[in-house]
Amino acid sequence: MAATDDERESRPAAEAAEEAAPKAPEKGAERTVEEEAPEQPAESAESAEPAESAGEDGAAPRPRARGRRGLLAGAVSLFGEVLITVGVLMALFVVYSLYWTNVQANREAGRMTDDLRDSWENTPDDGKPRPVDIGDLKGGIGFLHVPAMEENILVRKGTATEDLNKGVAGYYTEPRKSAMPWDRRGNFTLAAHRDGHGAKFHDIHRIEEGDPIVFETKDRWFVYKTYAVLSETSKYNTGVLDDVPEESGKTKPGRYITLTTCTPMYTSRHRYVVWGELERVDRVDEERTPPPELS
Amino acid sequence: MYGWIWRHLPGNALVRALISLILVLGVVFLLFQYVFPWAEPLLPFNDVTVDEGAARR
Numbered sequence: 001m002a003a004t005d006d007e008r009e010s011r012p013a014a015e016a017a018e019e020a021a022p023k024a025p026e027k028g029a030e031r032t033v034e035e036e037a038p039e040q041p042a043e044s045a046e047s048a049e050p051a052e053s054a055g056e057d058g059a060a061p062r063p064r065a066r067g068r069r070g071l072l073a074g075a076v077s078l079f080g081e082v083l084i085t086v087g088v089l090m091a092l093f094v095v096y097s098l099y100w101t102n103v104q105a106n107r108e109a110g111r112m113t114d115d116l117r118d119s120w121e122n123t124p125d126d127g128k129p130r131p132v133d134i135g136d137l138k139g140g141i142g143f144l145h146v147p148a149m150e151e152n153i154l155v156r157k158g159t160a161t162e163d164l165n166k167g168v169a170g171y172y173t174e175p176r177k178s179a180m181p182w183d184r185r186g187n188f189t190l191a192a193h194r195d196g197h198g199a200k201f202h203d204i205h206r207i208e209e210g211d212p213i214v215f216e217t218k219d220r221w222f223v224y225k226t227y228a229v230l231s232e233t234s235k236y237n238t239g240v241l242d243d244v245p246e247e248s249g250k251t252k253p254g255r256y257i258t259l260t261t262c263t264p265m266y267t268s269r270h271r272y273v274v275w276g277e278l279e280r281v282d283r284v285d286e287e288r289t290p291p292p293e294l295s
Numbered sequence: 296m297y298g299w300i301w302r303h304l305p306g307n308a309l310v311r312a313l314i315s316l317i318l319v320l321g322v323v324f325l326l327f328q329y330v331f332p333w334a335e336p337l338l339p340f341n342d343v344t345v346d347e348g349a350a351r352r
Contacts (some may be wrong), residue, residue: 081296094321096331097340159344161336175346236343261343268342276306295327 055141097196105167105198112166115152116140120218130265141180142217144169144190145294146259149203150194155215161190167198176241181215181222181255181278189258190243194265201261204272206233212293213257213276219284219293224257224276232263232270240273248275 144153155165159170169192171178179186187251192200199236207213207226215222226249233240237247246249264273282291304311318335 078296089326092326093331095333096327100327101335157318164343172344193343197339233345235342235345240345260345264342268339271343271345 028146042226043193053117057186069221101165101196102167102198105165105181105193105196107167109154109167109198110289112140112168113152113157116142116154140168141171141216145214145216145290146207146211148211150200153200154190155190164191164193165197167200168192169200170243175238179243179255181217182220183255185243185253185255185256187241187243187256189260191260194263195262200271201237201259202265204259204261204274205263207259207274212279213274214291214293215257217283221284223279223280223282223291223293225279226274226276228275230273230275235262235268235271237271240275245275247273249275250275254278271274 001061024288075116126134130278138158140154142155143151144155146153154168156166156168156170157173159172159174163170169190171180173187176189178189181188194204195199207229209225209229211228213224215224230240239245240247240260243256244253245256245258246275249258249285250256257276259274259276259279263270263273301311304314306314339344
């Protein structure tokens with residue numbers, strides 16, 4: 001660190017040396033100094049007398065050429081510094097998008113998760129088979145648990161960037177409106193980030209056919225079973241969100257769930273889709289005992 | 296560039312190193328707080344939904 005700084009320090013001094021007497025040796029001269037007098041530390045090169053004379057021996061007759069070379073060296077080293085700076089910026093951006101956004105998103109999702117769970121606890125149970133408290137729709141409608149991927153993913157409305165950046169999974173409102181799990185028919189369609197911002201669907205490729213996908217609301221466990229995986233499709237393929245997603249092989253209306261995210265990892269070139277079909281609905285008991293799929 | 300900054304900082308090497316550290320941390324803070332959040336949606340890394348090409352994202 002100190003050595004490079006000193007080296008830079010000497011460079012503009014060399015530029016100035018064009019007018020002034022060749023007081024400060026430039027880079028090239030410094031090198032000769034080091035070669036001729038290796039015992040001389042680099043810092044003292046500017047002031048040390050023997051070093052100066054040693055430098056003059058070689059380069060004294062052409063002070064103008066030295067100045068031009070100093071200018072060139074300055075330009076080259078400025079270019080180098082710019083390149084290094086760009087490299088450091090890109091590295092920092094990677095740290096930001098793969099680490100820092102996760103920290104921020106998980107903090108926010110954690111806060112909203114607590115809010116939702118608190119509101120569930122504080123809502124008196126009137127014993128009615130109510131699928132979800134409508135008042136909760138703003139903060140989130142429930143939690144997605146996929147043992148093969150990740151559990152306790154908060155699900156909220158909307159798939160806009162600012163929604164998903166909060167470290168949650170969002171249900172689609174456009175281009176096709178998602179059905180809700182408690183609807184008699186339809187497709188519950190979700191999206192979440194593959195990388196950064198919580199990366200809730202990071203391990204979506206671990207989900208295999210037959211794996212359970214469980215959605216938890218205040219008083220219901222909706223247990224789905226994965227029946228189809230589409231490992232790559234166009235990002236314009238909105239057909240995967242259809243009420244009856246034909247691409248998954250279904251032809252009749254039913255209660256489906258669709259998870260979408262981007263693939264391959266770290267890009268947004270294609271989309272990865274997982275489909276599940278509702279197997280059964282369990283009531284949530286006093287202790288919120290999870291269904292056997294989750295234990 | 297960095298040499299110029301270094302030479303224009305006051306104090307001895309230790310003080311300059313401390314000021315440099317503070318400057319670097321300040322720049323990183325500005326990047327993480329303002330510049331990267333602004334730049335991120337402009338880059339094709341975090342688009343996860345399916346949509347019609349023209350649809351707002």
